[in-house]
Amino acid sequence: MLTAKQQQLLLFIDGRLNSGGVSPSFDEMKDALGLKSKSGVHRLINALEERGFIKRMANRARALEVVKLPDGIAPTDQPSNVVEGNFGATTGSAGMIELPLHGRIAAGAPIEAFENADSFVQVPAAMVGRGDCYALEISGESMIDLGILDGDTVIIESGPAARSGEIVVALVDDMEATLKTLRKDGRSVALIPANKDHEIQTYDADRVQVQGRLVGLFRQYH
Amino acid sequence: MLTAKQQQLLLFIDGRLNSGGVSPSFDEMKDALGLKSKSGVHRLINALEERGFIKRMANRARALEVVKLPDGIAPTDQPSNVVEGNFGATTGSAGMIELPLHGRIAAGAPIEAFENADSFVQVPAAMVGRGDCYALEISGESMIDLGILDGDTVIIESGPAARSGEIVVALVDDMEATLKTLRKDGRSVALIPANKDHEIQTYDADRVQVQGRLVGLFRQYH
DNA sequence: CAAAACGTGAACTAAAAGAGAACATAAGGT
DNA sequence: ACCTTATGTTCTCTTTTAGTTCACGTTTTG
Structure with a gap:
């Protein structure tokens, strides 16, 4: 259903939404995926939207919403995530x-x-x-x-x-x-x-x- | 309803989707079935689509979705990844x-x-x-x-x-x-x-x- | 036997992905 | 309002990865 990059981005967005509530900007997503340009992020976002995994408001900053996750990936329910002092784990x-x-x-x-x-x-x-x-x-x-x-x-x-x-x-x-x-x-x-x-x-x-x-x-x- | 190969491929795809969400590429399926050419996979995919077991987005990479499994095969819903005959995972x-x-x-x-x-x-x-x-x-x-x-x-x-x-x-x-x-x-x-x-x-x-x-x-x- | 299913390899086409830049719009502050 | 910054959108290019098709041969099966 998804390519590896698409899934990586989806999980990143989902993690951010569930841990802090603020949706990531294109630049942050770019960095998270190790890209040097955000045009790639734009395409991935489109692909995810096309496949029904996320919803967004056009021309609005940080207005992403995760609709569903791929099968077999449990939703990251609770506010969780960064373990103190950790390098980003x-x-x-x-x-x-x-x-x-x-x-x-x-x-x-x-x-x-x-x-x-x-x-x-x-x-x-x-x-x-x-x-x-x-x-x-x-x-x-x-x-x-x-x-x-x-x-x-x-x-x-x-x-x-x-x-x-x-x-x-x-x-x-x-x-x-x-x-x-x-x-x-x-x-x-x-x-x-x-x-x-x-x-x-x-x-x-x-x-x-x-x-x-x-x-x-x-x-x-x- | 399905030939052995078709079923084998269907279960492989289903397992992959349920375990990670990233759908396999034709090359990966080729390897999983032990084939040396992916054209055979192409035919199997067509057969599965024709029979209504999978859906796909035309000309999109890794965009497969399992619609149903053959009778008698339990869906590998959320809690699982392991298909039939599980050793207890x-x-x-x-x-x-x-x-x-x-x-x-x-x-x-x-x-x-x-x-x-x-x-x-x-x-x-x-x-x-x-x-x-x-x-x-x-x-x-x-x-x-x-x-x-x-x-x-x-x-x-x-x-x-x-x-x-x-x-x-x-x-x-x-x-x-x-x-x-x-x-x-x-x-x-x-x-x-x-x-x-x-x-x-x-x-x-x-x-x-x-x-x-x-x-x-x-x-x-x- | 004949039809359907399988298997292979090559050639070809199309997406995905990465980069960089120009441009557009939104939001915030003064 | 006006300016500034942050963010998002588009375009063009290039490379890599993935999917499609075809031609031909083999195996399985009704």
Whole structure:
């Protein structure tokens, strides 16, 4: 009935209406979907209206109304949603939580730090730690020996605390984020890949900032 | 009223709509039915529309709607996603689904077939395929080279259909269940572990029964 | 056997999606 | 009123994804 983008937008609108009551502007929707232009939003809105999922008043700002949701998606009844201090995670009901997906992270050669969240993934709440969490998609093979494959989605609990032996998202020199096993040796910090083709990298503790630690992983087979 | 293929497709579409709301594309349906060309899907869709089981918007992508199901098939209304023969899965709301956890399965040496479900796990509905799904906890290291570790939880879509190269739960001689990559070679079936310390096992096709195929995996780090 | 259902692959057409800019209208403040 | 900002609408382009059609061969079934 709906395309993925249409559904994503519909759920976003529905979430906003049910959590605060103010309907989102085209710009906000644009950002929520990770677009750079709102003309795309306009088309999606038209498609949703054509299919009878939303109603709107012509030429009126923020005048959207969700008429129905696709089958199988339970209405987000109560005023719910943003979990305090969270990076934007929203809770659905029944133990589910929606985390922002902050783009891809290299398990291999470090790449630049995160882009904006451009989509969301749903993960079991039980998998999410207590703190603020977000999701990343793995790119590269450097953690392959620990069973973290290219394309996997990982859940990161954000925060600087980490013990030796934990797998962390580390930012080196404030510019490159990478997923590695952490080992602290006094003043120096080692980032250990799990792939015999990659080298352990050792840095002065000042240069490495732990952004978060790995708490969960999931993978889909097609 | 319907041919086997038509019904199979109808149930697939219905399952998809009820589990996530996004209707499948012709390519996805093609894959779901194990076809190599989508023109066959086109014919089936036409047949279903002609018989009044589905409605569609002409020339619109992913704009299918199930109008009715054949007699004797319970509608997969709200609380469900799993079509007939459900192993006991229950859906929560908001894209979550609760799957029965059928105990542990050896990725290494095959162990006895499943015990009863003694607990449940929550997984994102998006991760669950169309059919009946259940979860298993991995025991052993034999699939370690494919990133499936001891202690991981895997989601299995139950059913005998599997193609070479897929990872399946295979029952050998009706008594030992194991998770392996499947390779069909005419009359014989090879179960391929992903660990250099384990051997490929080859059986006559009669002795091996595919119980389901791997569709998802998740892991928690502590 | 013949009809209907299936399966395949290629060529073609049409939507969906993303970007960017110009323009239109609504709302708010002074 | 007048100006300003926020918002919504349209248009044009490009790329990607999805749907349609056709020709031809195989299988199933009444």
